[in-house]
Amino acid sequence: MSQNNDPFNPFDPTGMFKGVRDSGMDAWSKMMIQFVNTDAYARSTAVLLDTWLAGSAQFRKALEAAMTQALTGLNMPTRPDVTRLAERLTHIELRLDDLEAKLDEGLRAARRAAGPRARTPKGSDPS
Amino acid sequence: MTKPEVSTPRAAELCEELRKVAEKARTFNRLLTTDAKVAQTPKEVIWTLNKAKLYRYVPVKPETERHKLPLLLVFAIMNRPHVLDLRPGHSFVEYMLHRGHDVYLLDWGAPGPEDKDLRFDDYTLEYLPRAVRKVKSVSGSDGFNMLGWCLGALISTLYASLRPDDGLRNLVLLTAPLDFTDKTAGGFIRWTSDQAFSADRIVAAFGNVPGEMIDYGAKALKPVENFVRNYINLWDNIDNPKVVEAWHAMNTWVRDIIPMAGGAYRQLINEFYKENRLMQGTLVIRGERVDLGRLRAPVLNVIAEADHITPPCQSEGVMERIRSTDKEVFRVKGGHIGIMAGSGAEKTTWPHIEQWLAARTD
Numbered sequence: 001m002s003q004n005n006d007p008f009n010p011f012d013p014t015g016m017f018k019g020v021r022d023s024g025m026d027a028w029s030k031m032m033i034q035f036v037n038t039d040a041y042a043r044s045t046a047v048l049l050d051t052w053l054a055g056s057a058q059f060r061k062a063l064e065a066a067m068t069q070a071l072t073g074l075n076m077p078t079r080p081d082v083t084r085l086a087e088r089l090t091h092i093e094l095r096l097d098d099l100e101a102k103l104d105e106g107l108r109a110a111r112r113a114a115g116p117r118a119r120t121p122k123g124s125d126p127s
Numbered sequence: 128m129t130k131p132e133v134s135t136p137r138a139a140e141l142c143e144e145l146r147k148v149a150e151k152a153r154t155f156n157r158l159l160t161t162d163a164k165v166a167q168t169p170k171e172v173i174w175t176l177n178k179a180k181l182y183r184y185v186p187v188k189p190e191t192e193r194h195k196l197p198l199l200l201v202f203a204i205m206n207r208p209h210v211l212d213l214r215p216g217h218s219f220v221e222y223m224l225h226r227g228h229d230v231y232l233l234d235w236g237a238p239g240p241e242d243k244d245l246r247f248d249d250y251t252l253e254y255l256p257r258a259v260r261k262v263k264s265v266s267g268s269d270g271f272n273m274l275g276w277c278l279g280a281l282i283s284t285l286y287a288s289l290r291p292d293d294g295l296r297n298l299v300l301l302t303a304p305l306d307f308t309d310k311t312a313g314g315f316i317r318w319t320s321d322q323a324f325s326a327d328r329i330v331a332a333f334g335n336v337p338g339e340m341i342d343y344g345a346k347a348l349k350p351v352e353n354f355v356r357n358y359i360n361l362w363d364n365i366d367n368p369k370v371v372e373a374w375h376a377m378n379t380w381v382r383d384i385i386p387m388a389g390g391a392y393r394q395l396i397n398e399f400y401k402e403n404r405l406m407q408g409t410l411v412i413r414g415e416r417v418d419l420g421r422l423r424a425p426v427l428n429v430i431a432e433a434d435h436i437t438p439p440c441q442s443e444g445v446m447e448r449i450r451s452t453d454k455e456v457f458r459v460k461g462g463h464i465g466i467m468a469g470s471g472a473e474k475t476t477w478p479h480i481e482q483w484l485a486a487r488t489d
Contacts, residue, residue, distance in 0.1 A: 021359060029351035033435075036314050036347060039321070046323035053325075053332045060332065079240065086241035090177045097176060097257055104264050 151365050158361065162382075163375040166209040168220050170232070174261040178236025181258045183265060184220055188227045194488040196296055197229040197266040199259065201279035204235045204250065205341050205387040207380065210468050211276070214376040219467060222477050226485070229266055233258045233279075237385035243334040245388035247395070248413045251285040259286075259293060272484055274299040276467065277437065278395070281305060284445070285405075288422045289415055297487045299427045299480055302463050304437040306444035307403040313438040314348040319400045326396035330389035338384030348435045377468065406444060419445060425453035427483045429466065429476060436463040455483070 035041055064079075071078045077085075174181035186193060200220070202208035211232065212220040223230050233255070238245060262271055271294055275283030280303030287298050310320045318324060329336060346353035364370040404410035410417040426449060430439045439458070446454055459466040459476050466476050 018363075025351065025356060025359075029349070029356065032350045033348075036350060037317060039317065042314075042318045042321045043323060045318060046321040050323050050325060050328060053328045057332065083241040086239060090241070093176055094253070097174075101257070101260055104260075 151362065154365055154371075155358075155362060158371065158375050158378065159358075161375075163214065163372070163379040165214060165376050165379050166212045167215055168212045168218055168224070173231075173265055174258060176254060176257060177242065178238060179254050179258070180234045180236060181261055182232045182234065184224055184230040184232070186229055187224045193227045193229055194485065195268060196270050196272050196488045197231055197262050197268055198223060198272045198274060198484065199262050200230065200232045201255070201273060201275040201283050202232070202234070203277040203279045204282075204391060205278065205336075205338070205385065207383045207385065208232055208234050209383070210377075210380050210464065213380065213468055214372070217373065217376075217468075217470075217473065219472070219477055222473065223481060226481050228481075228484070228488075231258075231262050231265075238335050238388040240334050243330070243389040246390040246393075247282060247285060250282050250391065251289065252413050252415075255282060255286050256290060256293065263294060268294075270294045270296040272297040272299070272488060274301065274480070275303065276301040277304065277463070281399075284419070284422065285410075285412060285417055287424055288417050288419050288449075289412060291421050291423050295424045297427070297484055298422070298424045299429065299484065300442065300445075301429045301467060302431050302434055302437045302442065303428065303445070304399070304441045306406045306441050307400050308406060308444065309438075309440050312440050313435060315344070315436065316400055316441075318344070319396050324396075326393045330393045333386075333389065335386035335389050336392045338386050341387055342381075342384045345436060373470065377464075380468075406448070419448035420450045422449040423451055425487055426451045426455070427480065428454070428456045429480065430456060430458050431461050431463055431466040432458055433461060433465075434463045453487075457483075 068078045068080075169185040170182040171185070172180050173183045200208070200211055202211060212218045215221065220230055220232070235250065235254070259271065263269060273283050273287070273295055275281070275298075280300040283298060284300065284303060284305060286293075287295055307316060310316055319326070329340075333340075361371070361374050364374075398404045398410060402409075405417060405419070408416070408418065426446070428442055428446060430442045431437075432439060443456065446456060457476075457479055461469055461471065461476075466472060
């Protein structure tokens, strides 16, 4: 690592960089923060992003259609097929969680009715 | 006439200098391209739903020395929650466990294409209540404390307002983006408030918003700090193992980006950032209007004074609206992540949160 009190060393690129950096980094940082917080920057990035999204939409659509056609031709599930399957699994998980909650509630009610000696110790999952 | 003395490096010194630079470059490259071991505190999965997982950290204190109320940590939906358990010796989770808290963490997971329609409605009223039920069931407690960070704090606030009787005893909000009245406060709100910025088009194009896009947006708020100074600081301190270890762990977390569910992104931009519905009192979640006045649990609102992602004004305004009689704003010097994961967190933010909760937990 270069030392600040070292004489100028032409073979230490980090030392040269450090000197430049130390003199201007804070000012550069402040300037950039101010720049990205301007309405002009906000407008230009929004327009750029929007233009890119609009421009690439047709390409994405065509690619998706071609991929769906190819997968269907090969008798393979397409992206929407897999997505639908995953959604169904999540719904099943939700139902299972509902059942578990009901079972849990029932067990707790039964324990309460049985009295304090039958209660589950803290830290263990009764379900 | 004598010749002025010119100090020229000898060949051996030059070689040594070059060798050191090469060694530093190798270490630098390794740190940039490898992952540090993060989130190492022992835990077990006690509940899952879709991509979400609920963890319970293995308590380190005997039951008699533990606080009665469990603590549920709710992190943001567009980052991994490992930052709460960054590395051994510098982990909020570890800190709380050693002070007798029974800690649970809700990890939302990375949404897949099938989750592109997930909204805050789902996170708040489908996932979170189920996770809360499980926390109560496993801990054997009817009440619980909750700590939400960033969008996790937003979800926690919605939940606390919609389900005030679910057993929530204390709520800690960290850098919570809730009030979007000031459209000039910070880069995010400026960018997304522009007429040309369309969250609908982004979601239509991608489904889920790519993690790279969110990561770039967050870094672009402070471009020189994030794209230049971050690496220069590492280079300068590469011989300091403590700094290197901390940097590596943080960089591992920063690099581990995940997409954000398209529906939630659209809602965040349109209903929160642009229309400020939560503060206007017009936000409707699954048919229920969110009334902050129904939030009655004690609230600790932790604000980062130099937060460029959630400027302080986005967190402060909510305190007037909530009905809790026991509420406190705690301002910490630092940035969005730094107040909880920075080197000073263990001396400022963590003890304050712990003491605040401990005083209200037993």
